[in-house]
Amino acid sequence: MANTAEVINFPVPDVALKEPRVADLEDGFTRIANELLEAVMLSGMSQHQLLVFMAVMRKTYGFNKKSDWVSNEQISVLTGMLPHKCSAAKSALVKRGIFTQIGRAVGINKSVSEWVKLPASGKKDNVYLKEVNLPESGKECLPESGNDTYPNQVNTKDKHTKDNKDNSNNPPKSPKSASFDPAGVSLPEWLSQAVWKSWVDYRRDLKKPIKSQQTVTQAINLLERCKCSGYQPEEIINQSIANGWQGLFEPKIAKQTPRAQSRVSENFAGKDYGQTEIPAWARD
Template structure:
């Protein structure tokens, strides 16, 4: 006895006449002025495909902005996801595309086409000059757009980006995150980096985390374990690149000290780390490589992460 389910013979349908694409099946509404600007814009082939895909996914659905993962863009453009990430970053840098928040926040076409930067302003490492690779040098973030009401302390991400979101003083956190499995950006030569300002960072910790364990300053100098770990994380900050701006977290001692202060304020927003029984939580714990990586990936701020890739 056969287990195959058989349907009764049905009469054949008469072939329908193909009418081709019809407006009633869906269309994308766009201003002629903007379309004219797109026609003369100096885009590469890849850039043009990504721009058109963004238009299709926003204006084509009657919305101004939409969250688009690189893998989703790749499926609609035929490009590799790695290239989509690079091209999207370049379009954002040229102000053709606007990202409304962190590295996984919604994007939109900048309809003020006079603000678009010319192709001559491309960086030397323009996306189209890079060979296709299965590994993304400009990594995808594990975070979503982070928007929170203004609190007593300025709401910032560990990556130091902050912006006002309007009349209700929301703070939009622009995040650039690097995954451990991706290729890190080239580090500057050690000789060009300022020495770690241990005491200044300890001052920031004492001011912002007065209720937490305070390091014994005499043990945070020279070659002690805590001193070495903090120096390593300090140096790392010069090589972590913000996807939004293309710049490092900080470039000199002053901006570095300022970033660490805002970093400690960001840690205060973690209910897990700030609870009374979290005796493990201290500066010595933060500067350990594995813990620092988890913090930068928002492992201790689950309320700030989004759901889709």
């Protein structure tokens, strides 16, 4: 039996020199006022809000525009965040007055004095009393020196028995109900689990989680009415997420669907129209 050799192809390392990537003003730049930049530093934005602020600044000031329509998908590409998180951060900046929004166009509010600042918490020094003044009634029970014994005026454990305990004032505690999970509810066949989960996660990120089965039932009924009007559930849910809404809304106008108009061709040759007599003047 002949011995066979196994050929192993090792990967060839890429030793080619690559040109380093260097940022240059000649490739474009975004101009921002120093006062506005300092206001951003003191605004106390979260990480998501700061990334969204920089993305909007790049899409507006970077193109010499005061405001423009910057979709959540564009912000997601620039920041690497999920679109619904971009929408939540953008809505928070609009509420704080950092962003101005007219319709779908969003821009940076240059009037930094109108920005709503976060409340300063934890900066106040706690004042502790150096001396504690006991009430007169409390001084009577304390001994004058540390060698004296304390008066036995406290009900000890030995005095408590099963006979003299009053349990009437302690009603039995009701068991705590399990927390409601909106993502685990049963859904109709026409509603995708992934689409419904995106709405549940979005409400949780907004700090407005779905807490009851009644809310789920009303949302499913609304999506079913929209479906009868020609709208898919993902269209209604994505519309609310893109606009930063807390609820689902039914469109006022039903979607126009193309109607197929069938035309029936008539077979004139196959029809029987009877016989027509030739007039007398045409027979000769």
